[in-house]
Each structure stands twice: as C-alpha cells, then as structure tokens.
Amino acid sequence: MKEQITNALSDFFFEYETPRQVLVRNRRVGVVCRLIQLGVLGYIIGWVFIYEKGYQSTETAISSVFTKMKGIGYTNVSGEERVWDEADYVFPSQGDSSFVVMTNYIITDGQKMGRCPELHGKKNCSSNADCEGGSFKRTGHGQMTGVCVNTTNTCEVLAWCPVEDDHKIPDPALLMSAENYTLFIKNSVTFPLFEVSRSNLVEGIDGAYISKCLYDPEKAPLCPIFRLGDIVKLSGFSFETIARVGGAIGIVIDWTCNFDVDVTHCKPYYTFHGLYGKSDEKDRAKASVGYNFRFAKYYLEDKIAKRTLIKVFGIRLDIIVQSLARKFDIIPTLTAIGSGVGIFGVATVVCDLVLLYLLPKREFYKNMKFKYTDTQTQPDRESLGLDPSVYYTFEANARQVQGTGQSNDRDSEAGSTETATYTK
Numbered sequence: 001m002k003e004q005i006t007n008a009l010s011d012f013f014f015e016y017e018t019p020r021q022v023l024v025r026n027r028r029v030g031v032v033c034r035l036i037q038l039g040v041l042g043y044i045i046g047w048v049f050i051y052e053k054g055y056q057s058t059e060t061a062i063s064s065v066f067t068k069m070k071g072i073g074y075t076n077v078s079g080e081e082r083v084w085d086e087a088d089y090v091f092p093s094q095g096d097s098s099f100v101v102m103t104n105y106i107i108t109d110g111q112k113m114g115r116c117p118e119l120h121g122k123k124n125c126s127s128n129a130d131c132e133g134g135s136f137k138r139t140g141h142g143q144m145t146g147v148c149v150n151t152t153n154t155c156e157v158l159a160w161c162p163v164e165d166d167h168k169i170p171d172p173a174l175l176m177s178a179e180n181y182t183l184f185i186k187n188s189v190t191f192p193l194f195e196v197s198r199s200n201l202v203e204g205i206d207g208a209y210i211s212k213c214l215y216d217p218e219k220a221p222l223c224p225i226f227r228l229g230d231i232v233k234l235s236g237f238s239f240e241t242i243a244r245v246g247g248a249i250g251i252v253i254d255w256t257c258n259f260d261v262d263v264t265h266c267k268p269y270y271t272f273h274g275l276y277g278k279s280d281e282k283d284r285a286k287a288s289v290g291y292n293f294r295f296a297k298y299y300l301e302d303k304i305a306k307r308t309l310i311k312v313f314g315i316r317l318d319i320i321v322q323s324l325a326r327k328f329d330i331i332p333t334l335t336a337i338g339s340g341v342g343i344f345g346v347a348t349v350v351c352d353l354v355l356l357y358l359l360p361k362r363e364f365y366k367n368m369k370f371k372y373t374d375t376q377t378q379p380d381r382e383s384l385g386l387d388p389s390v391y392y393t394f395e396a397n398a399r400q401v402q403g404t405g406q407s408n409d410r411d412s413e414a415g416s417t418e419t420a421t422y423t424k
Helices: 002-014 027-051 176-180 228-234 239-245 330-343 345-357 362-369
Strands: 023-026 056-059 062-070 073-077 080-084 098-117 143-149 154-161 182-191 196-199 225-227 247-258 269-276 292-301 304-328 392-397 412-415 417-422
Touching: 023 027, 027 330, 027 345, 056 330, 062 098, 062 304, 073 176, 098 176, 098 239, 098 292, 176 228, 176 239, 182 228, 182 247, 182 304, 196 247, 225 228, 228 239, 228 247, 228 304, 239 304, 330 345, 345 362
Parallel strands: 247 304
Antiparallel strands: 023 412, 056 304, 062 182, 073 080, 098 154, 098 304, 143 154, 182 196, 182 225, 247 269, 292 304, 392 417
16 A cells, blocks of 8 residues: 555656647648637737737726816896806806706796696696695696686696796797807826826916817817817707707717826827707607706795796706726736637647548548557556566557558648557
8 A cells, every 4th residue: 555655656746748649741631720820820919919908907097077167148038138157057066077057948937835727738627626636746836726727727736836837948049158158177087006197188288278279179189178069069969959958968088098108198088979969850759858957046025935946958068087098017918828829729629620520531540649448458568478677668650550540641641659668
C-alpha cells in the first residue's frame, strides 16, 4: 500500500502528459482550418479590439445639471396686457434638470367655494333624479348636490365656482414669444475610477463667449445657451403645434471620452429628441394629446377665500446625461486576448468533425487519431519473452498501415509517430 501511494505521488509530480497529435496533409481540410482561423482573427482584431475596444476599462459618470431660462413674454387677452418673465412661466423655478416652460394657458379668475352648475357635457340632466346627491363623477369638478339646474340642464355641484371651462384651447398659443426664450445648461461630470472631472464649459468657453454665443450644431456645437425655438425644431416638432397643446422634449448630453488621449478632447455632444406632443393627423384621434397641468393662486377678498386657477400648456424639457469613458487597462486586454485564443479551438473542432465524419477516408483518419487498447489481451513482458530489467523502445510509423487502412487519397497524407518505453 505504501509503495502504491509513493508511486502515485511520484507519477503525479514527476511525469508530464501531452496529447497525441496527428499531422494531416489535406488541402481541403487545411483551407477550411485556415479560413476559420482568419475569421476568428478578424473577429478579435476588428470587433473585440477596434469596435468594442476590449483593451480598455470603462466607467459611467456621476453628473449634475443646472438650468436657467431667460426671456420675456407678452400677452394681450381681451385688451388686458401682461408681461411674463421666467418666474411666471417656468415650473418649477429651482433650475432642475426636468422642468416645464409655459406656452399657452386658460385662466379662471375669482373662484370661490360654493354651489354652481356643472359644465355642460360633464353631467347633463333633465330632472333631479338624474343627479345623485353626494356622488362624484371622475371627470367632474365637484360633489353633486342632487339638484338639476334647469337653465343649463346640468347637475349642481359643490365646488370652486365658477367651474373651469377648458373646452376651447387658445389658438394660436398665447405665449408664442416663448420661441425666443433661451436656456442655459451647466453640466458637470466626474469619473471617479479615472479621477477626471469635466464641465460642459470646456476650454475656450468663457464669460465673453457665453454672452454672445447661441447653440448651432455646425457653427457653435459647444455653446451652452439654446434658443427654445431651435430646440423644438431640432427635435422634429412644429413650434406652433407644440406651443398650443404642450409636449415633451429630451435634451441628451453625451459624454463619450477616451482618456488614452488628452482629457481636453473629452467634450459634450448635444442631441434633441421629441418625446411626446406631435399633434399630427394620427395623434388627433388619440384620447389625450399634448402636455398640461393646473395650479392655483390663492388670496382673500373681503375675508372670503378665493383663487385664480390656471391650466398650463407647456413644453416639458428633460435633460438626460449619458456618459461612457474608456482607458487602457491590462486586465481587460489580457482577458480579451485569452478569450480570443480560446475561440481558435473552434477551427480544430470543425476540422476534426470533417476528418472523422465527412471525408471518404474517415476510418483511416480515426485509426491515425485514436489508439485503441485492450487491457484484457495486452501481452505482458514475460509472455513476449522480454527481460524485465532491460529498457525497450518501440517506434511505429503510422504511415506503414497494412490492409484496407492504408490511405491512397492524393489530397491527403496523415502521419503519426509514437514512442513507448517500458521500464521497471
């Protein structure tokens, strides 16, 4: 037992095993093998290293966005003139990365809590029986009192009166001057892994430049000041349409940077996408078109609480930051190379399948590739008349095959040399 364990450990530590190899000279198989290897090599170089940049590590950025709107609007409704500034038409006013610019509105002045007839079409009636007291209608303005108002043929409600009438949206939009508003975007990104911080106010963007520049995709692609009308146009919308009913636009700031070169080449790229609000013929058939919301301004008049309700139609701007930075790293490089070398094994697998299962001389190649032994009938040294104390070496050339195993294929030649050593 001790000798067996010693021999096993000795074999494990002091012996080396290597696969048997067969050299096959076959033009067709050789061409297939090289074509597959070239394809794998092209995949590794072209796709993994050039297109996917597998030799670089990647990271996304931590970002912050600050915005500021500028511009003055003017309206004249029924002879009532009014000037609107950014405190009036921007919601919210804190400079978030997502905000709304009001372009149209419906104002209901002097509302106070009381009883009044519902808007026509919300809950029509012909008698009090049609108005269930204490009930609500999902699209109504208040709680029904159980009374049918004969002058309007609608149910009476307990609500903020008079109720809002939003059936007719002003056309054209009341704040068409919003087309000339300007948006200032300040964006900063940080890549902690690479210890790099960048701002969209890149080199060459100073106070003097900002005071006179206006974003243009060709002439001023790095200017951080955008005209609202240009944003709508670049997103594929018509300003007249989106200003009337509202909509949503996405402004994407893309930071795709390669830190293998100087960091000054890391600059933002702006794109604009219409998200919602294109009121074409197909959209008119939809249940809801555009973007709107309501807010109220409350006040006291003769100790009575009142409010001014404003239904706002506006352009929602969502500023989205996308980032991906790359830099050379030995770890992904070695990983990409190792995986590529492993894929080269596909050529061997395919060629073995062709040799062993598809070619006419497949039995011959099987005899060359595989060595078959039978432990039950294998003769030992004593039966062969060999001296156990002497080392013997046998060489057999696989080309010397007797019988039908000999290959006479002009395109093929397979050879294998094996050496066996018996020792005691």
